[in-house]
Amino acid sequence: MSNQALSNISAPDFLTWAKTKQIHIEQVLEQTLPPADIAPQTLHSAMRYSALGGGKRIRALLCYAAAELCHTENHIADAGASAVELIHAYSLVHDDMPCMDDDDLRRGKPSCHKQYDDATALLVGDALQSLAFEVLSAPRLCKNASQQISMLNILAKAAGSTGMAGGQAIDLNAVGKALTQHELETMHKLKTGALIQAAVLLGAHGSNEQISAASAYAKNIGLAFQVIDDILDVEADTQTLGKTAGKDAGSNKPTYVTILGLAHAKDHANQLYEAAITALAPFGDEARRLRELASFIMRRSF
Amino acid sequence: MSNQALSNISAPDFLTWAKTKQIHIEQVLEQTLPPADIAPQTLHSAMRYSALGGGKRIRALLCYAAAELCHTENHIADAGASAVELIHAYSLVHDDMPCMDDDDLRRGKPSCHKQYDDATALLVGDALQSLAFEVLSAPRLCKNASQQISMLNILAKAAGSTGMAGGQAIDLNAVGKALTQHELETMHKLKTGALIQAAVLLGAHGSNEQISAASAYAKNIGLAFQVIDDILDVEADTQTLGKTAGKDAGSNKPTYVTILGLAHAKDHANQLYEAAITALAPFGDEARRLRELASFIMRRSF
Numbered sequence: 001m002s003n004q005a006l007s008n009i010s011a012p013d014f015l016t017w018a019k020t021k022q023i024h025i026e027q028v029l030e031q032t033l034p035p036a037d038i039a040p041q042t043l044h045s046a047m048r049y050s051a052l053g054g055g056k057r058i059r060a061l062l063c064y065a066a067a068e069l070c071h072t073e074n075h076i077a078d079a080g081a082s083a084v085e086l087i088h089a090y091s092l093v094h095d096d097m098p099c100m101d102d103d104d105l106r107r108g109k110p111s112c113h114k115q116y117d118d119a120t121a122l123l124v125g126d127a128l129q130s131l132a133f134e135v136l137s138a139p140r141l142c143k144n145a146s147q148q149i150s151m152l153n154i155l156a157k158a159a160g161s162t163g164m165a166g167g168q169a170i171d172l173n174a175v176g177k178a179l180t181q182h183e184l185e186t187m188h189k190l191k192t193g194a195l196i197q198a199a200v201l202l203g204a205h206g207s208n209e210q211i212s213a214a215s216a217y218a219k220n221i222g223l224a225f226q227v228i229d230d231i232l233d234v235e236a237d238t239q240t241l242g243k244t245a246g247k248d249a250g251s252n253k254p255t256y257v258t259i260l261g262l263a264h265a266k267d268h269a270n271q272l273y274e275a276a277i278t279a280l281a282p283f284g285d286e287a288r289r290l291r292e293l294a295s296f297i298m299r300r301s302f
Numbered sequence: 303m304s305n306q307a308l309s310n311i312s313a314p315d316f317l318t319w320a321k322t323k324q325i326h327i328e329q330v331l332e333q334t335l336p337p338a339d340i341a342p343q344t345l346h347s348a349m350r351y352s353a354l355g356g357g358k359r360i361r362a363l364l365c366y367a368a369a370e371l372c373h374t375e376n377h378i379a380d381a382g383a384s385a386v387e388l389i390h391a392y393s394l395v396h397d398d399m400p401c402m403d404d405d406d407l408r409r410g411k412p413s414c415h416k417q418y419d420d421a422t423a424l425l426v427g428d429a430l431q432s433l434a435f436e437v438l439s440a441p442r443l444c445k446n447a448s449q450q451i452s453m454l455n456i457l458a459k460a461a462g463s464t465g466m467a468g469g470q471a472i473d474l475n476a477v478g479k480a481l482t483q484h485e486l487e488t489m490h491k492l493k494t495g496a497l498i499q500a501a502v503l504l505g506a507h508g509s510n511e512q513i514s515a516a517s518a519y520a521k522n523i524g525l526a527f528q529v530i531d532d533i534l535d536v537e538a539d540t541q542t543l544g545k546t547a548g549k550d551a552g553s554n555k556p557t558y559v560t561i562l563g564l565a566h567a568k569d570h571a572n573q574l575y576e577a578a579i580t581a582l583a584p585f586g587d588e589a590r591r592l593r594e595l596a597s598f599i600m601r602r603s604f
Binding site for chain 2: 034038039040042043044047090094097099100117118119120122123125126127129130131133134136137138139140141145146148149150152153155156157159160161162163165166168169170172173186
């Protein structure tokens with residue numbers, strides 16, 4: 001991790017902020033997800049199992065940090081943050097299924113299809129995606145209805161075939177293939193980057209200028225996030241990750257580490273970090289949380 | 303089929319209208335779905351394979367018929383019709399997968415996971431759902447942005463855990479169980495009825511009075527549709543259906559036919575039809591297509 005990355009975290013202040021927001025988004029999701037005693041009970045219980053109680057909530061934190069930069073109203077930031085977390089949760093449930101990554105472990109617990117069954121996991125993912133759009137289409141969420149439609153459109157594009165689902169499809173076809181760094185980057189821009197970018201844009205849905213700067217930040221930090229993920233897959237153990245370590249390397253998937261080597265992958269992550277920070281240059285202290293989050297994302301590994 | 307049901311179809315006028323709309327929605331979907339030569343090609347090709355070229359497009363027809371009643375602008379009716387057809391197509395792709403109904407045949411062709419593979423089918427369904435919300439969240443679709451948000455909210459609720467996905471979950475748990483008619487009806491109200499109702503409401507997003515009448519019509523015709531489906535499963539052959547006949551009966555699923563018997567199931571369908579027609583009583587000739595569609599849905603079987 002670069003010195004600059006370290007200097008951007010003014011712990012404990014940032015960690016307190018992050019912890020507060022993590023607890024808050026958990027409460028928001030608690031309220032948003034249908035109660036487990038409402039029919040169909042198994043589906044609702046499995047949706048709550050999959051979307052609550054875990055993860056660093058990086059996407060929600062990015063949304064809240066962007067919301068602070070743009071003075072977005074709290075309830076709109078909550079809707080944006082929960083919508084991206086619901087989409088993320090759905091993608092994990094489907095990604096863990098036997099026909100995809102076939103992973104038994106997620107956030108230190110049995111993955112949804114292991115705890116329930118494949119059919120339930122399929123429906124859980126489907127229903128979590130619908131719920132994300134239900135949250136963002138709540139009547140009178142924004143005073144400016146056009147702005148609300150724009151949020152919905154950002155999320156739909158980020159989730160779809162030229163966003164997250166498209167990235168997953170490229171990933172499927174990449175197994176066992178020798179990708180160039182450019183091809184790998186295209187895949188991750190869609191697979192992980194699109195939703196991370198959406199998280200920032202939903203939080204920053206204020207002025208155009210802010211959206212443009214936030215977008216450049218989000219693009220770079222989204223890619224850095226994936227590079228770090230690939231490094232973690234090699235360096236961390238299963239307990240720390242809360243998911244099976246060495247999975248990508250073992251399944252012959254191209255990663256930043258296999259393409260660039262560990263040392264260059266770390267250099268590349270640092271470059272992306274620097275570019276993300278540079279994009280925030282026009283802003284003063286109001287972009288502090290976004291800077292700190294960039295450092296936080298980097299600090300996950302080294 | 304009752305005499306009244308027959309008298310409501312003034313063929314060939316209705317059939318010409320229906321055919322025109324079927325061709326039209328196919329063209330709209332052709333334009334809406336990403337081209338197969340845009341990356342990720344396999345995913346886009348599989349999405350087009352699953353959403354184009356088949357089906358009676360009952361949901362689109364209901365949307366267009368409701369749009370005529372409420373003088374909804376054409377491009378809004380197109381968006382509503384394609385959004386419900388995309389959600390319907392996604393549900394069929396996921397429903398056919400091995401962990402669900404495990405059906406190899408759909409609309410007379412190999413189902414998506416047979417033509418491609420399970421992982422692709424999973425992503426096709428996911429991306430078709432996102433695309434439905436992308437279509438409805440197009441910038442400036444409606445002059446009244448609040449109305450557009452209301453359409454998005456109707457679709458999200460109809461697709462989610464207390465709509466279509468919820469109905470699928472109840473269906474999963476119902477296999478091998480003795481359901482009452484009321485329980486069966488609750489299941490189908492969610493599984494099939496919610497999206498059929500959404501199709502009508504998206505078309506009829508005009509005045510509140512019209513939405514309320516259209517909603518009662520849609521509720522009844524949605525259930526009638528399912529009763530007919532259960533009758534067809536027993537009476538029709540695989541070729542006529544374009545999907546595996548006798549599937550529900552064979553898999554020990556409760557149906558209207560197993561609960562009520564064939565004759566009473568037909569009576570029940572007729573009662574639901576009459577109730578749907580009655581709900582349209584306040585309207586004159588402008589509700590003609592909705593009446594004709596009700597007859598068309600009834601005529602599918604007997």
